[in-house]
Amino acid sequence: MSTATVSDRVFNFSAGPATLPLKVLQEAQEHLLCLPGVGASILEISHRSPPFEAIIGGAEADMRKLLGISDDYAVLFLQGGATTQFSMVPMNFLNKEKSADYILQGAWSKKAMGEAKKHGNVNVVWDGSSEKFSRVPRPGEFTASQGAAYLHMTSNETIEGIEFHHDPDTGEVPLVCDASSDFMHRPLDMKKFALIYAGAQKNVGPAGATVVIIRKDMLDRQVEGPFPTMLDYKKMVAGASMHNTPPVFTIYILSLVMKWLLHDIGGLDKMHQLNQKKAGLLYDFMDQSGGYYKPHAQKDSRSLMNVTWRMRDEDLEKKFIKEAKAAKLDGLKGHRDVGGLRASLYNAFPYEGVEALVGFMKEFMKNNG
Ligand SMILES: *Cc1c(COP(=O)(O)O)cnc(C)c1O
Numbered sequence: 001m002s003t004a005t006v007s008d009r010v011f012n013f014s015a016g017p018a019t020l021p022l023k024v025l026q027e028a029q030e031h032l033l034c035l036p037g038v039g040a041s042i043l044e045i046s047h048r049s050p051p052f053e054a055i056i057g058g059a060e061a062d063m064r065k066l067l068g069i070s071d072d073y074a075v076l077f078l079q080g081g082a083t084t085q086f087s088m089v090p091m092n093f094l095n096k097e098k099s100a101d102y103i104l105q106g107a108w109s110k111k112a113m114g115e116a117k118k119h120g121n122v123n124v125v126w127d128g129s130s131e132k133f134s135r136v137p138r139p140g141e142f143t144a145s146q147g148a149a150y151l152h153m154t155s156n157e158t159i160e161g162i163e164f165h166h167d168p169d170t171g172e173v174p175l176v177c178d179a180s181s182d183f184m185h186r187p188l189d190m191k192k193f194a195l196i197y198a199g200a201q202k203n204v205g206p207a208g209a210t211v212v213i214i215r216k217d218m219l220d221r222q223v224e225g226p227f228p229t230m231l232d233y234k235k236m237v238a239g240a241s242m243h244n245t246p247p248v249f250t251i252y253i254l255s256l257v258m259k260w261l262l263h264d265i266g267g268l269d270k271m272h273q274l275n276q277k278k279a280g281l282l283y284d285f286m287d288q289s290g291g292y293y294k295p296h297a298q299k300d301s302r303s304l305m306n307v308t309w310r311m312r313d314e315d316l317e318k319k320f321i322k323e324a325k326a327a328k329l330d331g332l333k334g335h336r337d338v339g340g341l342r343a344s345l346y347n348a349f350p351y352e353g354v355e356a357l358v359g360f361m362k363e364f365m366k367n368n369g
Contacts, residue, residue, distance in 0.1 A: 011353035013343045014331035015158055015306060016181065016202040021348045023264065024256040042252045047245050055248075055255050056241065062258035066268055068190055069213060074237045076212040077251050079230075082108075082180040082199040085210060086115040088231045089152070089176055089195065094120035095223045098149045101125045101173065103142065106133040106157030107337060112178060116152070123148065133160040135301035137168075144173035149221070150194065151175055156182035158202070159335040161308030161342060162301040167192045174218060182305045183211065184261065185347055186272035194218050200250055203305070203346045204257050208250035212236075261347070271347055278345045278354045279304040285358045292365050296340065310340040317341060320364055327360050329353075 012019040035042055038051045045052055060075045069075065078084070089112075094100050099121035102113045105128045116122050126142040128135060136157075144151045151170045156163040158181035167189040168175065174194030183198035194215045201207035212233075219234050229235050235243060265271050283302055286293040286309060296308040311317045317340060321333050334340035343357060 010328040010330045011350075011356055012331055013329065013345075013349070013353075013357075015335070015342060015344045016199070017207050018202055018344055018346050019348050020206070020253070021257065021260045021264070024253060024260055024348075027256055028253060043249060045248075047242065047248050052248060056246070056251050059251055059255035059258055062255070062262055063184075063211070066184065066258065066261055067188060067213075070190070072217070073190070073213050073215050074240075076214065076236050077209045077241045077246055077254075078212055078236060079208070079210065079247055081207075081210055082178060082197055083111070084231070085178070085197040085212065086112040087118075088233070089150070089197075090116040090119035091227060091231055092222050092233050093149045093174075093218070096120055098223070099123050099145065099147075101145050101148045101151035103137060103151070103153045104128060105136050105154055106162065107159040107335070108157055108178060108180070109152070109154040112152055112154070120149070125151065128162075131298075132296075133157065133162065134296060135298040136162050136164050138300065139166055139168070142168075144170040146173075148173045152178070154178045156180075156303055156305050158306050158344075159338055159342075160296060161303040161306040162297045163303035163305065165300070174215075174221070181346075182303070184268060184271070185275050185305060187268040200254055202344075203348075205254035206250050208247035209254060211254075257348075265347075274351070275304045275345070275347065278349065278351050279307055281351075281354050281358060282307050282343060282345070285361065289361075289365060293361065296338075305344060305346055307343045307345060308334060308338070308340060309342075314339065316368065319368070323364065324357075324360055327356075329357055329360055332357075 032041055035051060063075060094116060100116055101123050103109060103126045104113060104124050113122055123145055126137040151173050155177050163182060169192060175192055176195045177193055179196050179198040181202045183203050185203060195218060196213045198211045200209045200211060214233060219237060222234060261271060283295060286295050294310045297303060311320060324332050332341050332343055334342045345354060
């Protein structure tokens, strides 16, 4: 069997699944054969066993502590990815007699909207397409429609690299947020949100679980069913994510990531500061590059999680990606729909990796002026 060690690890800028804290991987590796005190692997025990109940309960408790989630909300670990939430949200809260507001701000919100249209009326309250999805709406640039079933936003558009740096106020209209690619990268004003969903594989764990935080009064707003059981928020809340076998391994890793956020990072304020420092280093350098590296996002919407930029021409971009990979800076190719380059700097991505990237970019610019 060939082996690889920690020193073989590259700086991994992948957009998702994405880099995880080394400490989490090491603990999982150490305990994979046998969980302490359990006598078996996390992969082999029942999801109804006390050890697993402690793991899922711990993950939820730590998430509640980190985000300040009150008892008014239920926390769920579901399957089917954020993409299933694109359907589950409108299926539960929208029908042909109702309408929902959508902010059209990039590739993922467009997909979410497409699913909603199958269930009811969709009202686009803000459209960023004429600015090539280079920013999110500014405070006050949209208003929720009176009587809308909900308003849907995407806190971070992963492909374009634009992000909300404020939590919008939608008054009486329930605010639903796809937070897949920036979940827990900063504290949230939880009371503004009625429902938040996030695929785990970008910022809080491996693929396989979708976190859903839902305000319990939303359950009273469900439209007439019937819904497939697995797509019924009421049943999922009643079953506390255990209606059927949940993705146990993903939840286990996620529980370790929560501990890392709490005890190693020291909470979401600290995490936010670190994320600002990481992305700031890269954006500042690009701003001083005389247009050699051109960030896609407008300044007030720049994502801390996915930094996107263009260069003079595609050949130069290809050369950059190839040479970066050889320098152990991997995963920098932009999404196939928009091209260019993208450095994903999620929570677990280390500051040293950004320093290494900026060092490489300086050198590349010198050699390819
Ligand atoms: C990745 C992503 C999705 C899709 O997530 P899946 O878990 O693959 O379904 C949805 N929304 C955003 C913002 C994403 O970044």
